[in-house]
Amino acid sequence: WGRARSRENESWRMEAAAVFAVSLLFGALGLLLYLLVGRQSAAQSLEPTDANGQKVDGQAASDKFLGAKKQKQQLQQRGRKEKAQQHTFTHKLLASALKGHSGNITCLDFSSNGKYLASCADDRTVRIWSTKDFLEREHRCMRANVELDHATHVRFSPDSRAFITCLANGETIRIFKMIKKEDGSFMFSAAPEDFPRRHKAPIINIGIAETGKFIMTASSDTSILVWDLKGEILASINTNQMTNSYAAVSPCGRFVASCGFTPDVKVWEVCFSKAGDFCEVARAFDLKGHSAGIYSFSFSNDSRRMATISKDGTWKLWDTDVEYKKQQDPYLLLTVKCEVIEPCRIALASDARVVAISTGSNISVYNAQKGEKEEEFYNVHGVEITDLAFDINSRFLVSTGDRAIRVFHNTAGYRAVIEEMRSMLKRATNEGMRQRLQQQIADAQNALDSVYAKKD
Numbered sequence: 001w002g003r004a005r006s007r008e009n010e011s012w013r014m015e016a017a018a019v020f021a022v023s024l025l026f027g028a029l030g031l032l033l034y035l036l037v038g039r040q041s042a043a044q045s046l047e048p049t050d051a052n053g054q055k056v057d058g059q060a061a062s063d064k065f066l067g068a069k070k071q072k073q074q075l076q077q078r079g080r081k082e083k084a085q086q087h088t089f090t091h092k093l094l095a096s097a098l099k100g101h102s103g104n105i106t107c108l109d110f111s112s113n114g115k116y117l118a119s120c121a122d123d124r125t126v127r128i129w130s131t132k133d134f135l136e137r138e139h140r141c142m143r144a145n146v147e148l149d150h151a152t153h154v155r156f157s158p159d160s161r162a163f164i165t166c167l168a169n170g171e172t173i174r175i176f177k178m179i180k181k182e183d184g185s186f187m188f189s190a191a192p193e194d195f196p197r198r199h200k201a202p203i204i205n206i207g208i209a210e211t212g213k214f215i216m217t218a219s220s221d222t223s224i225l226v227w228d229l230k231g232e233i234l235a236s237i238n239t240n241q242m243t244n245s246y247a248a249v250s251p252c253g254r255f256v257a258s259c260g261f262t263p264d265v266k267v268w269e270v271c272f273s274k275a276g277d278f279c280e281v282a283r284a285f286d287l288k289g290h291s292a293g294i295y296s297f298s299f300s301n302d303s304r305r306m307a308t309i310s311k312d313g314t315w316k317l318w319d320t321d322v323e324y325k326k327q328q329d330p331y332l333l334l335t336v337k338c339e340v341i342e343p344c345r346i347a348l349a350s351d352a353r354v355v356a357i358s359t360g361s362n363i364s365v366y367n368a369q370k371g372e373k374e375e376e377f378y379n380v381h382g383v384e385i386t387d388l389a390f391d392i393n394s395r396f397l398v399s400t401g402d403r404a405i406r407v408f409h410n411t412a413g414y415r416a417v418i419e420e421m422r423s424m425l426k427r428a429t430n431e432g433m434r435q436r437l438q439q440q441i442a443d444a445q446n447a448l449d450s451v452y453a454k455k456d
Contacts, residue, residue, distance in 0.1 A: 315355060381402045424437055
């Protein structure tokens with residue numbers, strides 16, 4: 001019995017070993033099969049597919065990717081090359097092009113003495129140009145650097161020895177003083193501190209009164225702030241125009257005006273005492289007559305005329321030399337239909353004889369007495385025009401938008417002077433007046449002949 005029991009145990013061990021060996025074999029085969037299937041799936045997942053999930057040729061996909069990358073690099077290089085190229089423009093009435101900025105120019109301003117033109121750009125500089133060089137081949141300028149920001153607007157002080165700027169990121173005012181060095185050259189020194197930031201919306205324009213008593217800032221909401229020269233707020237104005245599109249200080253330094261979504265221009269007087277102390281901001285008058293919102297307006301140099309341009313497709317000329325305290329309203333002198341393409345600006349010559357309008361990158365020039373279009377300039381700048389202005393002597397019209405300032409002869413102004421003086425000559429009552437008028441006619445005619453003679 002013992003031997004039988006031993007043989008039975010030995011047989012059981014052999015069967016168990018066989019079962020274990022078979023199980024191990026099947027396990028190894030299963031693991032191998034799993035690894036083979038996984039590798040094939042991974043290889044399939046790495047194969048390129050199209051937008052519909054279908055397989056595509058791997059080499060073709062690689063070539064296509066490299067081609068797209070190369071094309072992108074070429075487009076970037078072309079964009080940089082096109083950006084570096086300056087927009088070219090020629091015209092018989094173009095007096096000169098002022099070049100020096102490396103970024104797009106956003107604002108221009110003539111000094112009240114007529115000697116300088118200030119420009120600011122997104123290249124973090126303000127440049128001061130000499131107007132006596134406009135007709136020269138070389139155009140000298142002085143440069144002021146705007147640290148840690150760039151200026152969107154610039155305005156000369158009344159004495160032309162300083163200027164104020166609006167900072168793009170700071171949305172506030174920074175004052176620069178012009179300091180004459182021992183060698184006769186000038187340098188620019190920024191004030192130790194900028195004005196405090198008070199606007200809640202982007203600033204659309206700034207101004208400084210010719211009296212030197214206040215500074216104006218206007219934002220795109222409905223806010224206008226009146227400051228003293230030290231950065232303290234004297235008054236806050238709510239224009240109630242839904243949005244402001246433009247605002248300015250009158251050349252006489254008495255008024256602040258604004259326009260926007262509503263079809264009127266609102267004008268306030270900033271009042272001071274005889275001792276020079278601020279009193280109040282009082283509503284002066286409104287310019288009412290447009291049927292849609294107003295894009296822009298402009299004053300003549302004596303503030304007795306204003307020009308407006310509206311979404312209704314017209315520009316208007318107004319007589320604002322009124323006694324508003326006696327409830328006298330401004331007189332509408334002229335309404336002229338015109339093409340209006342946003343952005344749109346209007347400039348009234350200092351002597352109120354000519355109106356210039358910019359729409360997009362084009363400029364139209366009108367006789368302000370008759371409303372007749374006399375000149376038209378197309379594609380003046382490579383981008384939309386950002387500023388348009390006449391010099392204080394009404395000899396030149398300047399515009400900008402890209403990195404250049406275009407200076408045009410104001411031939412329409414010369415013709416208007418000749419026509420007006422001839423009309424006055426017919427009514428002259430004494431010899432002295434006739435001689436003065438004849439001299440003015442001769443001077444304007446000579447200037448006009450000189451412009452066209454240089455281009456022939």
